[in-house]
Amino acid sequence: MLMYRIARKKPLNAAVTLMDIEAPMVARKAEPGQFIILRVDEEGERIPLTIAGFDREKGLVTIIFQVVGATTVKLNQKNEGEYLQDFVGPLGNATETEGLKKVAVVGGGVGCAIALPVAQKLHAEGCEVHSVIGFRSKDIVILEDEFRACSSQLKVMTDDGTYGEKGLVTDALDALIQAGNQYDEVIAIGPIIMMKFVCKTTEKYGIKTVVSMSPIMIDGTGMCGGCRLTVDGQTKFACVDGPDFDGSKVDFDEAISRGAIYKEFERHAYDAACNLFKKEVK
Amino acid sequence: MADMKMPRHAMPAQDPVVRSHNFNEVALGYTKEMAMEEATRCLGCPKMPCKSGCPVQINIPAFVAKVAEGDFEGAYEVIHRTSSLPAVCGRVCPQESQCEKYCVRGIKGEPVAIGRMERFVADWHNSHTCELPPRPTPNGHKVAVIGSGPAGLTCAGDLAKLGYQVTIFEALHKAGGVLVYGIPEFRLPKAIVQKEVDGLKELGVEICTNTVIGKTITIDELMGEMGFEAVFIGSGAGLPKFMNIPGENLQGVYSANEFLTRINLMKAYREGADTPIKHSLKVAVVGGGNVAMDAARCAKRLGADVSIIYRRSEKELPARAEEVEHAKEEGIIFRTLTNPVAILGYNNPEDKRDPKNGSVCGIRCIKMELGEPDEKGRRRPIEIKDSEFDMEMDCVIMALGTNPNPLIKNTTKGLDVNSHGGIIVNEDALTSREGVYAGGDAVTGAATVILAMGAGKQAAASIDEYLRNK
Numbered sequence: 001m002l003m004y005r006i007a008r009k010k011p012l013n014a015a016v017t018l019m020d021i022e023a024p025m026v027a028r029k030a031e032p033g034q035f036i037i038l039r040v041d042e043e044g045e046r047i048p049l050t051i052a053g054f055d056r057e058k059g060l061v062t063i064i065f066q067v068v069g070a071t072t073v074k075l076n077q078k079n080e081g082e083y084l085q086d087f088v089g090p091l092g093n094a095t096e097t098e099g100l101k102k103v104a105v106v107g108g109g110v111g112c113a114i115a116l117p118v119a120q121k122l123h124a125e126g127c128e129v130h131s132v133i134g135f136r137s138k139d140i141v142i143l144e145d146e147f148r149a150c151s152s153q154l155k156v157m158t159d160d161g162t163y164g165e166k167g168l169v170t171d172a173l174d175a176l177i178q179a180g181n182q183y184d185e186v187i188a189i190g191p192i193i194m195m196k197f198v199c200k201t202t203e204k205y206g207i208k209t210v211v212s213m214s215p216i217m218i219d220g221t222g223m224c225g226g227c228r229l230t231v232d233g234q235t236k237f238a239c240v241d242g243p244d245f246d247g248s249k250v251d252f253d254e255a256i257s258r259g260a261i262y263k264e265f266e267r268h269a270y271d272a273a274c275n276l277f278k279k280e281v282k
Numbered sequence: 283m284a285d286m287k288m289p290r291h292a293m294p295a296q297d298p299v300v301r302s303h304n305f306n307e308v309a310l311g312y313t314k315e316m317a318m319e320e321a322t323r324c325l326g327c328p329k330m331p332c333k334s335g336c337p338v339q340i341n342i343p344a345f346v347a348k349v350a351e352g353d354f355e356g357a358y359e360v361i362h363r364t365s366s367l368p369a370v371c372g373r374v375c376p377q378e379s380q381c382e383k384y385c386v387r388g389i390k391g392e393p394v395a396i397g398r399m400e401r402f403v404a405d406w407h408n409s410h411t412c413e414l415p416p417r418p419t420p421n422g423h424k425v426a427v428i429g430s431g432p433a434g435l436t437c438a439g440d441l442a443k444l445g446y447q448v449t450i451f452e453a454l455h456k457a458g459g460v461l462v463y464g465i466p467e468f469r470l471p472k473a474i475v476q477k478e479v480d481g482l483k484e485l486g487v488e489i490c491t492n493t494v495i496g497k498t499i500t501i502d503e504l505m506g507e508m509g510f511e512a513v514f515i516g517s518g519a520g521l522p523k524f525m526n527i528p529g530e531n532l533q534g535v536y537s538a539n540e541f542l543t544r545i546n547l548m549k550a551y552r553e554g555a556d557t558p559i560k561h562s563l564k565v566a567v568v569g570g571g572n573v574a575m576d577a578a579r580c581a582k583r584l585g586a587d588v589s590i591i592y593r594r595s596e597k598e599l600p601a602r603a604e605e606v607e608h609a610k611e612e613g614i615i616f617r618t619l620t621n622p623v624a625i626l627g628y629n630n631p632e633d634k635r636d637p638k639n640g641s642v643c644g645i646r647c648i649k650m651e652l653g654e655p656d657e658k659g660r661r662r663p664i665e666i667k668d669s670e671f672d673m674e675m676d677c678v679i680m681a682l683g684t685n686p687n688p689l690i691k692n693t694t695k696g697l698d699v700n701s702h703g704g705i706i707v708n709e710d711a712l713t714s715r716e717g718v719y720a721g722g723d724a725v726t727g728a729a730t731v732i733l734a735m736g737a738g739k740q741a742a743a744s745i746d747e748y749l750r751n752k
Contacts, residue, residue, distance in 0.1 A: 045558075085455070086455040222687050235526070260637070
């Protein structure tokens with residue numbers, strides 16, 4: 001029986017946690033842009049998480065997640081040395097980086113966790129990387145040093161101006177383009193609404209923009225079709241056709257709507273999971 | 283001498299009203315007495331027409347004779363000689379179009395209830411025998427089996443019995459393939475599937491779950507550094523089909539695969555389950571096959587009013603007659619000669635934040651009539667002009683079949699597929715790659731459990747011959 005041990009657990013801020021998972025078969029093949037599916041325990045649901053890093057030699061895969069629902073609450077209760085029930089991957093297609101000379105990487109919130117390995121890969125391949133990372137506020141800024149290390153320019157944006165520059169990532173991106181930077185491509189990873197507006201920003205300059213979609217899915221191998229999106233008027237499955245797509249062709253409003261189907265259920269489950277946790281702590 | 287007066291024994295079943303609110307098995311199975319009586323209806327035809335109708339060639343008259351004698355373990359031995367999953371097949375095989383179709387008793391009356399007796403024998407064995415089969419002597423050869431559905435389980439079982447060291451690779455977290463994610467508990471209890479899987483483990487078969495061939499490991503790696511001398515691909519049918527009509531990506535439109543997987547594999551029907559499912563009031567299931575019936579009957583059990591929407595007439599429904607009958611008894615409405623043209627979505631122009639925005643509120647259909655027969659001999663459905671009408675629905679489930687999964691094809695050089703994407707094999711189940719065999723839905727497209735088992739069996743025999751002559 002394969003076991004997926006939590007080799008390291010590190011909180012990045014109050015709501016975001018990093019874990020290194022022992023999964024040598026996944027680490028062996030993982031590439032930036034791909035995702036894994038995990039289950040915390042025997043009764044758990046299957047959730048997809050985009051790979052935030054990997055160490056092929058040590059057989060580790062890094063995941064970074066925000067505690068937003070019942071499953072991520074349960075995941076966050078697991079400690080170093082404990083095990084996850086299931087961990088499968090790498091799934092989906094890797095982000096295409098070949099031939100890119102100058103790229104702007106835009107990350108929003110916990111999306112920065114999956115934008116980072118893409119930026120690192122581009123940097124390692126000799127591409128000039130400009131990164132723009134955005135957060136609501138200073139206390140939730142993550143991975144700033146890591147981005148700085150692989151970017152020749154880094155803009156940190158906060159909605160409330162408590163850190164970096166006040167404003168949205170699209171403001172900083174627009175300014176970089178206005179300053180004369182000619183990008184082969186913009187890669188945007190974050191909340192759907194952010195990716196939508198990054199695409200709106202780059203559209204007027206005609207810059208190709210790649211987005212990473214993370215819809216609801218079950219198997220992650222094409223079997224269920226739950227992750228379908230409309231791209232260029234056609235139905236695509238994020239798990240086998242993506243998760244990266246040309247952002248100018250993605251129907252973001254539909255993706256937002258589809259993502260909300262279990263909102264009510266998730267809210268109840270989240271409350272229940274938190275209450276259970278509180279009881280256990282007492 | 284067979285009793286010619288005795289009618290075919292009906293299958294005891296849960297009351298339709300009761301069962302449409304639970305997920306317990308519908309058909310309850312014969313008692314010992316019923317099975318023994320039913321067995322006396324068999325004429326014991328020396329030509330065994332029934333056997334010729336069985337994809338795995340069970341010696342049916344021989345096992346039925348044992349049942350008549352009350353020697354149930356003897357009957358099990360006869361079945362088990364050629365069928366590795368009798369408790370499964372006794373439940374989900376379309377016997378009416380296989381063994382029972384050729385039963386001589388069926389010409390003037392009703393055929394012998396072969397499937398029901400098979401189920402009885404398998405269940406009797408499972409509850410009375412705890413003796414483990416002897417472990418075969420290993421022959422030192424390694425074979426990989428991709429997929430743990432009926433094709434893979436059968437192939438692995440047959441090879442393990444011959445002494446091969448077999449490893450099954452399964453993409454999901456649980457073994458069983460369509461038997462666990464697709465077919466509902468009320469038709470095939472998951473404990474029965476687990477028993478079959480455990481039986482394989484007893485034979486020494488290793489099962490690696492959470493391993494996606496084509497992603498985690500490629501076929502080239504299996505046959506290279508991992509040292510497998512032959513591979514069987516039983517990865518099943520693939521991506522669910524949609525109709526490409528407006529509204530198909532609204533909230534509340536499911537593929538049957540997703541709907542059934544949430545319920546069967548993830549147990550979303552249970553109170554307090556971690557995996558969510560939409561509890562709808564009015565559900566439309568589009569399609570007329572067994573998968574459509576399963577989805578409809580699950581939706582009913584979750585408390586919805588359910589309609590099956592099918593473009594041909596009731597006569598052409600591809601589902602088993604028994605499934606259609608069960609669905610009707612449970613109150614599922616059949617809207618035949620009807621085809622969807624659009625799924626309608628809720629949109630509140632006054633309030634953009636209305637949580638119902640973007641969810642299904644109805645389905646627009648068109649009436650159909652039957653025209654000339656097509657190349658398969660089925661009459662082609664034709665739209666009746668200006669006959670569109672709307673029905674109120676809050677969930678739509680698409681059960682239209684599947685397109686092949688590209689994961690293995692895309693990562694395996696030299697593996698030929700046909701224009702539908704199905705893997706091409708010869709009569710020995712051999713693909714265009716040496717040592718790589720395939721069978722089941724991955725080859726044929728969506729078909730039945732027993733045909734997949736037959737293919738797994740053929741492949742096991744071919745692999746054995748190939749490796750013995752290598």
